Amino acid sequence: AAGVIQSPRHLIKEKRETATLKCYPIPRHDTVYWYQQGPGQDPQFLISFYEKMQSDKGSIPDRFSAQQFSDYHSELNMSSLELGDSALYFCASGRAGGEKLFFGSGTQLSVL
Amino acid sequence: GQQVMQIPQYQHVQEGEDFTTYCNSSTTLSNIQWYKQRPGGHPVFLIQLVKSGEVKKQKRLTFQFGEAKKNSSLHITATQTTDVGTYFCAGQTGTASKLTFGTGTRLQVTL
Numbered sequence: 001a002a003g004v005i006q007s008p009r010h011l012i013k014e015k016r017e018t019a020t021l022k023c024y025p026i027p028r029h030d031t032v033y034w035y036q037q038g039p040g041q042d043p044q045f046l047i048s049f050y051e052k053m054q055s056d057k058g059s060i061p062d063r064f065s066a067q068q069f070s071d072y073h074s075e076l077n078m079s080s081l082e083l084g085d086s087a088l089y090f091c092a093s094g095r096a097g098g099e100k101l102f103f104g105s106g107t108q109l110s111v112l
Numbered sequence: 113g114q115q116v117m118q119i120p121q122y123q124h125v126q127e128g129e130d131f132t133t134y135c136n137s138s139t140t141l142s143n144i145q146w147y148k149q150r151p152g153g154h155p156v157f158l159i160q161l162v163k164s165g166e167v168k169k170q171k172r173l174t175f176q177f178g179e180a181k182k183n184s185s186l187h188i189t190a191t192q193t194t195d196v197g198t199y200f201c202a203g204q205t206g207t208a209s210k211l212t213f214g215t216g217t218r219l220q221v222t223l
Contacts, residue, residue: 042214100145
């Protein structure tokens with residue numbers, strides 16, 4: 001069965017650079033969520049989309065933006081990267097109605 | 113904002129012992145979900161509880177949702193080394209709303 005696909009798996013950037021993370025949800029899933037997880041931390045909600053419209057926003061810095069495209073894939077754009085942005089970024093998809101989320105394998109971002 | 117706390121943060125048990133993690137939300141939830149994350153892995157859905165006082169079982173795992181829909185617990189009977197990982201509860205306050213993760217309980221099981 002198809003799973004949530006995230007790319008790239010690993011990304012190394014320098015301070016003040018930009019990064020784009022991509023997420024391809026499971027087909028026919030209408031919600032996409034982005035989470036940030038630091039080492040030993042719980043996943044922190046960043047932003048979510050329902051049917052390509054932003055549905056909820058969490059602790060996402062103004063330097064970050066995200067969108068969901070017509071083919072339902074989503075991108076998280078991160079600018080002016082800081083050392084503290086180093087983390088594992090997960091994308092998850094699901095169906096609206098409170099059902100379970102399926103997580104991708106994540107993108108490990110390292111900012112040097 | 114909504115906060116979801118879990119205790120304990122960490123538990124180390126010997127194989128065969130029982131394990132329980134408790135989850136408390138600062139706000140009333142519409143549903144609570146439980147996820148397991150293995151070291152180096154991603155969260156994997158275990159179960160969802162929706163009704164007040166609901167109890168669900170999956171083999172050696174028992175999940176409860178409190179009457180006030182603000183707390184939950186996960187109990188594992190006779191732990192095995194395959195149970196190693198971090199267990200997160202995650203709550204929603206409405207359908208299609210954000211899923212707020214708890215602080216997690218890391219379980220270590222040794223022979």
